[in-house]
Structure formats: C-alpha cells, structure tokens
Amino acid sequence: MGKKPHRKNNSKNKGGKQTDAAGLARRILQFLDAHYGEEFNSKQIIKKLEIRDALTKGGVEPVLSKLVEAGSVSRNPRNYYSSTQDPEFIEGIVDFVNPRFAFIVPLDPEKVDGDILVKEADMKQALDGDKVRVMVYPLKGKTGRVEGKVLEVVEKNRDEFVGRVEISPRFAFVVPDFKKMHKDIFVHRGELNGAQHGEKVVVKLTEWRDGDKNPTGEVIRVLGKAGEHEVEIHSIMAEFGLPFEYPEEPEKEAEGISEKITAKEIKKRKDFRDILTFTIDPADAKDFDDAISYRKLENGNHEIGVHIADVTHYVQPKTALEKEAYNRATSVYLVDRTIPMLPERLSNGLCSLRPHEDKLTFACVFEVDDEANVKKHWIGRTIIHSDRRYAYEEAQENIDTQSGDYYEELTLLNGMAKKIRQRRFKHGAVNFETVEVKFKLDEKGTPLGLMIKERKDIHKLIEEFMLLANKYVAEFVFNKNKGKDTFVYRTHDSPDMERLDTFSGFAKRFGHAF
Structure with a gap:
C-alpha cells in the first residue's frame, strides 16, 4: 500500500491565516480520523474536543455539513458522523522513548514518511x-x-523485567530497572515468591487487562538486596537475558567427552607438536583460544601458523551441546566474570590451548620471506603442543629487554607484524585505534576504579596475524563457493543506546563515569 496524500484545507483569509472555521474543521477531521470506524453526533464531538465557548459550539454543525459536502466525512440518517478517509496500516517496532509517547519504526520505511508518533493512551499496552x-x-x-x-x-x-520490589500493607509493585518500561508492575502479595521490600527481583508479566493502568506480574526469581555487587551483576544478566547456569543435558554431554586424542584422529591432521608454539593473552584470561607457531625453514623463509581451537571436533551436530551453543551464540564478558558459550569442561579445558598439552586445532599456516611477503599458505586441521603461555605484559617485556623465553622469535614475529601492518595501511586499510578500559576490582569483585589499557606492539602482533589468517580463510571459502552464496558473516546492529546507558550507569553506581 503506497502513501496516501494528506487532506488539504485551503480556506484562508486575505492575511494568509487559517480562519476559525478552517481550524475547527481540521480538529474535527483529526478526531474522526483518529477514531476510524466509530460514529459520533455533534454533541459528542463537542464534548470530546472540549469545546466550551458558545461561538465555536455553534460552528460545529455548519463545519460538519461542509465536510460532508466535501466528502471528507459521512453522515448517517441519525446524524452521526464518521471519517471517510481510508487509513494506512503499518507494521513496525516500538521505541518507547518516554512515558508520554512512543515512536513506531516502520518495518517498511517506504510506506510512511518517517517514524510514527503514538501517544501513550493509544499504545494498546504495547511495550x-x-x-x-x-x-x-x-x-x-x-x-x-x-x-x-x-x-x-x-x-x-x-x-x-528486573526491578526493585516496593511492598505496602495491601499490595506490592516492582519498579523496573529498564528505562523504557514506564509502568510499575503490580504484584499480588501471594505472588512475591518470598521477596522482601527493597530487594531486586525478576518479575514475569501475567496479565494486563483493558482499562488497567498497570500490568500484573509474579516474581519468578529473587536476586537479593539492591546495591550489593553480586545482586547488581545478576540484575544486569537477567535484564539482558544472560543465562545464570548451564542446562543439565549439555553439561552432561560435555562431561562425557573423552580427553584422549586417538592415533586415528592425529593421522587426519598436520602435526605441529614439535614446532615452537605459544599463546599470548591477557594476564587474567581463563581460556586460550588461539596460538602462534613459528619455525625457520631450510630455504631461508619463515613458517608462521595461526591455530584456533577446533571446537567442532567436540561439539557435534544435533546434540544438546550444539543447540545450547547456538542459542548463546557467543561468550559474554562482564566486569568480573565470563558467561561462556560452551560448558567449562570445553571452554576452559578441552578447547583451551593450555601449555604442555596436546590440543586439536584449525590452522592457517604461512610461508613468508624476510619482508613478510606470503609465498605459500595452507589451511586445515592441526594438532599442537603449546610450549609457553604468555601474558601480553610478559611477551612485551621479553621484546623490550631482549631477554627471556623465545625473545628472538618474538622479536622476529614483531618485525614481521609491523611490515604486514604498514603494507595494509598503504593499501587503504582503516586504522581502528580505540581506547579500551579495564576495571580494577577488589577481592569481592567490586569495581574500585578504571584503567586505560595501553596498546603495545605485542597486542598489534597478535592482531596482525589474526587479520592475515582471516583474509586468507575468507578468500579460501569464497573461491570454494564461487557461484554460491554460502558463507557465515558476522554482522553488527547499530549501537543499542539503552545498553550503553545501562553500562555507564553501572560504572557511575560505583563512583565512576565514562
């Protein structure tokens, strides 16, 4: 359905201003259009429009007659009036900006000129x-x-919704944390699930009848006393639908996976266990997803491997593990904890490239010359045995001081990364340098302050080799699927300002602001 032309009323006096009759006609049309399908007599229209002066009241009938003549309004034999204009019907998503009104963002922007403003009284309990x-x-x-x-x-x-319970002698309300939920949620005293006044809870909406000012709900989870660190973290998790624990069935599947790597499996892979391999991650990292291998080749070139944990070996199709991982989509990193995509046995165990353990991986392996030009590359499954787990600070210190474990190899790789980076920018790559922050926590996990993360060469080293691997893997998949549109893409929505506000508010709660 295309856009319909707006009605125009050309009744103007010599000064170019609308006459009183024209203004009244506009008010009546807006009222009748807004009540499409309903009929009103002149007295009802006067009451609905809150017309109080006698002169304007007397003008309602003549204006209605003119509108009937113009075909803008219809009149039935009982002198009831209704709009003749066919309205536009649009589907969209609610953006409830404040308690007074919302905007509806059309799913098909071509059907309407901009977002649609809807007053709170006309929201029909939409949230x-x-x-x-x-x-x-x-x-x-x-x-x-x-x-x-x-x-x-x-x-x-x-x-x-997550919110704070307020209890009175006869009833209770939950005041939602979510800024775009503008209604408190009524809870019967018997539906509080043991929650006490002032505690944080998760409440589920159960009913919202026509004519009720507030929805009704029941408390389904008590989080604890508002303001306490653990309670506030759980509030954030519940607000954004983050899981508190792993379901029993995928957890059992994970526990049943054997740690043993069979000789048959090793034969399917290139064996890198005798080649220098290490991981470089933040000092507080619990799992290690990627590793770098290096060796000097007989022809004078260098072999650099980028190895990623082979999760697919352990998470098989159509299992409870795969289903749960699909639903979670990714691991989520909060200030003081990680909510993993996979159970801990996999994320911190079998799929973590821990030092001095054989691990199954996917790899992109490059042969490069002294100027970091790629001469050959190979993509496939590997088995590795990490020789060293570095924190970023340790590896950087080895480069800076030219001492410590494998400092020569780290220095060489750093030089290669710089050449690759310089070449990327020369070819038009965009430098996405951003400032990252890190929370300083006490022993209970409560934030004490914010620190700026300093990006050093070692961070860029890892970044460059990961980008290089991504580039060659993308080309590999594209060439393999030429003529087909088959690939997995990571896409990002526009920033969710409400979530950013929540995160900023969390920092402010502990005396810090971004």
Whole structure:
C-alpha cells in the first residue's frame, strides 16, 4: 500500500491565516480520523474536543455539513458522523522513548514518511521492542510528524523485567530497572515468591487487562538486596537475558567427552607438536583460544601458523551441546566474570590451548620471506603442543629487554607484524585505534576504579596475524563457493543506546563515569 496524500484545507483569509472555521474543521477531521470506524453526533464531538465557548459550539454543525459536502466525512440518517478517509496500516517496532509517547519504526520505511508518533493512551499496552500494527492518521499532528494509534500487538518482545520490589500493607509493585518500561508492575502479595521490600527481583508479566493502568506480574526469581555487587551483576544478566547456569543435558554431554586424542584422529591432521608454539593473552584470561607457531625453514623463509581451537571436533551436530551453543551464540564478558558459550569442561579445558598439552586445532599456516611477503599458505586441521603461555605484559617485556623465553622469535614475529601492518595501511586499510578500559576490582569483585589499557606492539602482533589468517580463510571459502552464496558473516546492529546507558550507569553506581 503506497502513501496516501494528506487532506488539504485551503480556506484562508486575505492575511494568509487559517480562519476559525478552517481550524475547527481540521480538529474535527483529526478526531474522526483518529477514531476510524466509530460514529459520533455533534454533541459528542463537542464534548470530546472540549469545546466550551458558545461561538465555536455553534460552528460545529455548519463545519460538519461542509465536510460532508466535501466528502471528507459521512453522515448517517441519525446524524452521526464518521471519517471517510481510508487509513494506512503499518507494521513496525516500538521505541518507547518516554512515558508520554512512543515512536513506531516502520518495518517498511517506504510506506510512511518517517517514524510514527503514538501517544501513550493509544499504545494498546504495547511495550518497547514489541512488533505492532499501527493505523496511521491521514493528517500530520501539531508536531508536524506522522501520527497514529496501535491496533494490535503482533509479537511481544519480552515479558520478564528486573526491578526493585516496593511492598505496602495491601499490595506490592516492582519498579523496573529498564528505562523504557514506564509502568510499575503490580504484584499480588501471594505472588512475591518470598521477596522482601527493597530487594531486586525478576518479575514475569501475567496479565494486563483493558482499562488497567498497570500490568500484573509474579516474581519468578529473587536476586537479593539492591546495591550489593553480586545482586547488581545478576540484575544486569537477567535484564539482558544472560543465562545464570548451564542446562543439565549439555553439561552432561560435555562431561562425557573423552580427553584422549586417538592415533586415528592425529593421522587426519598436520602435526605441529614439535614446532615452537605459544599463546599470548591477557594476564587474567581463563581460556586460550588461539596460538602462534613459528619455525625457520631450510630455504631461508619463515613458517608462521595461526591455530584456533577446533571446537567442532567436540561439539557435534544435533546434540544438546550444539543447540545450547547456538542459542548463546557467543561468550559474554562482564566486569568480573565470563558467561561462556560452551560448558567449562570445553571452554576452559578441552578447547583451551593450555601449555604442555596436546590440543586439536584449525590452522592457517604461512610461508613468508624476510619482508613478510606470503609465498605459500595452507589451511586445515592441526594438532599442537603449546610450549609457553604468555601474558601480553610478559611477551612485551621479553621484546623490550631482549631477554627471556623465545625473545628472538618474538622479536622476529614483531618485525614481521609491523611490515604486514604498514603494507595494509598503504593499501587503504582503516586504522581502528580505540581506547579500551579495564576495571580494577577488589577481592569481592567490586569495581574500585578504571584503567586505560595501553596498546603495545605485542597486542598489534597478535592482531596482525589474526587479520592475515582471516583474509586468507575468507578468500579460501569464497573461491570454494564461487557461484554460491554460502558463507557465515558476522554482522553488527547499530549501537543499542539503552545498553550503553545501562553500562555507564553501572560504572557511575560505583563512583565512576565514562
């Protein structure tokens, strides 16, 4: 359905201003259009428009007659009036910006001129993020924006909220943390699940009847006393739907996986166990996903391998493990903890490239000359045995002081990385240098302060070889699937300002701000 032209009223006096009759006609049209399908007599219209002066009241009937003549309004034999304008019906997503109104972001932007403003009274109990069906008014409102009313909630975005319990003698409310949830949630005293006044809870909406000012819910999880570190972290996790624990079935599957690497499996892979290999990660890292191998070749060139933990060997298709990993999509890193995509036995054990252990990996291995030009490359499965686990600071110190374990190899790799980086920028790569922060925590995990992470050569070394591997893997997959549109892409939505506000607010709660 295309856009419909707005009605125009050309009744103007010589000064170019709308006459009182024209203004009244506009108000009546807006009212009737906003109540599409309903009929009103003149007295009801006067009452609805809150017209109080006698002169304007007397003008309502003549204006209605003129609108009927113009075909903008219809009149039935009982002298009830209704709009003749066919409204636009649009589907969109609710952006509930404040308690007074929301914007509906159209799913098809071509159907309407901008986002649709909907007043709170016309939201039909839709909440932020809901998919709704909206009736768009033919005339723009006083704000000059397209306006409308929600006819139907097509799909709910969420029905659980984190908030603080407030209990009175006869009833209780949960005040949501989510800034775009503008209604407190009524909870019957018997549905508090043991929550006490002032505690943080997770509440699930159970009912919101027409005419009720607030929705009704039940407490499904008590998080604890508001303000305590662990409670606030759990509040953030619950607010964004992050899981608190791993389900039993995939956990059992993970525990049942054998640690043994069979000779048959080793035969399927290139064996790098006798080649110098190490990992470089933050000092507080719990799992090690990638490793670098290095050796000097007889022809004078250098072999550099980028090895990634082979998770697919352990997480098989159509298993509970795969299903849970698919639902989680990625690991999530919070201030004081990691919420892993895989159970700890895999993420911190079998799939962690820990030193002095045989590990199964995927690799992209390069043969490069002294100027870091790639002469050959190979992509496939490998088995490695890491000789050393470095923290970034340790590896950087070895380069700076020209001493310590494998400092010569680290220095050579650093020089190679710099040449690759310089060549990337020469060919038009964008330098995405950003400032990263790190929280200083006490023994209980409470943030004490913020520190700026300094990016040194060792960080860039890892980054360059990862980028190089990504480039060659992408080319490999593209060439393998020429003529087909088969690939996995990582895509990013626009920044969620509400989540950024929440994160900033969390820092401010402990006396810090970004």
